[in-house]
Amino acid sequence: MFTGLIGDLGSVSALELGDAGATVRIRTRLARELKAGDSIAVNGVCLTAGEVAAEEFAAQVMHETLARSALAGLRSGAAVNLELPLRASDRLGGHFVQGHIDGTGTVSEVREDGFARVLEIETDAQLVRYLVEKGSVAVDGVSLTVSALGERGFAVSLIPETLTRTNLGGLREGALVNLEVDILAKHLARLLEGQLHPADEALRP
Numbered sequence: 001m002f003t004g005l006i007g008d009l010g011s012v013s014a015l016e017l018g019d020a021g022a023t024v025r026i027r028t029r030l031a032r033e034l035k036a037g038d039s040i041a042v043n044g045v046c047l048t049a050g051e052v053a054a055e056e057f058a059a060q061v062m063h064e065t066l067a068r069s070a071l072a073g074l075r076s077g078a079a080v081n082l083e084l085p086l087r088a089s090d091r092l093g094g095h096f097v098q099g100h101i102d103g104t105g106t107v108s109e110v111r112e113d114g115f116a117r118v119l120e121i122e123t124d125a126q127l128v129r130y131l132v133e134k135g136s137v138a139v140d141g142v143s144l145t146v147s148a149l150g151e152r153g154f155a156v157s158l159i160p161e162t163l164t165r166t167n168l169g170g171l172r173e174g175a176l177v178n179l180e181v182d183i184l185a186k187h188l189a190r191l192l193e194g195q196l197h198p199a200d201e202a203l204r205p
Contacts, residue, residue, distance in 0.1 A: 001086045002041050002097040004136075004143020006166050010042075012078045013056060015071075022061040023050075024074065028082055031057045039099070041083040043167075044141030044178040045069050046099025069101045070140075070176040079167040081141040095136040095143050096183055103127050105139075107175040108153065115160055119171060122153040123179055130181040130189060138180040142166050 010028035026042065034040065034049045034057050041047070047059035066072045074080070086092070105123035112118075121139070131137060133149050139156060148155040163169035171177065 002046070002083050002099055002141070003086050003090070003092055004095060004097045004138050004141060005083065005093050006081045006142060007084055008082045009165065009167060010080045010082045012074050012076055012080060014076055015074045017072070021063055022066060022072065023058055024061060024071065025056060025058045026080060026082070027056045029055065030082055030084060031055055033084060039085050041081075041085075041097070041099045041141050043069075043071065043074075043080050044097070044099065044138050044180055045071055045101055065101075068103065069178050070104050071178075073176060079170065081166050081168075083141060095138075097138045097141070097143060097180060098183055099141075100180065101178045102130075102180050102186075105153070105177050105179045107171050107173055107177065110171065110173055113157065116157040117163060117169070118147070118155055118157050119168070120148075120153060120155045121177065121179075125152055127179060127181055128152065128154065130185040132185070135185070136182050138178075140166070140168060140177045142168055 008028050008030045010026045013027050014025040016023045034052045036052055038049045039046055049057045049059055051058040061071055103124055105121040107119055108122045109120040131146050131154055133146055135146050137146055144156040146154050147157045158168055
């Protein structure tokens with residue numbers, strides 16, 4: 001479990017694509033806190049550290065993850081948002097983030113609004129249905145607040161601190177980002193769907 005508060009901005013040293021999936025190698029100071037088998041969120045995707053060195057770690061990425069996320073587009077030198085799992089003693093400053101990507105979105109507009117930068121992101125309508133204005137969404141692993149909502153997308157506002165400490169400040173129109181909607185919204189929607197369409201009714205001959 002994560003919070004969407006980024007611990008470090010890492011740098012991709014290599015992305016090796018193969019028949020079995022991919023191996024991503026990332027340089028970061030957080031590697032000092034990792035050991036093989038530990039979880040770490042990379043642009044919002046929960047991965048398991050394999051090889052770990054003093055300033056670098058490697059993680060394997062399955063086909064399912066490559067298909068559902070934007071990780072396949074990473075290139076050497078790319079900046080990635082990194083977060084270690086939430087500990088029981090930590091403050092929950094963001095929101096509950098699982099690291100299980102629901103889908104991707106495309107940045108359709110970038111504009112300045114005072115000291116903030118507004119990103120408009122288009123995505124599948126099935127994801128938009130889980131969003132509410134002033135609710136939470138994770139964009140490339142960063143916990144953000146939905147500032148505006150449409151049928152096929154939403155907007156978020158980035159403060160200077162977010163622009164400095166994450167890779168979102170480098171996003172331009174057309175960029176592909178990982179999205180994870182609020183887990184509470186997903187469970188509530190599933191609960192309501194179950195009340196409208198009970199499973200036992202569906203199983204009856």
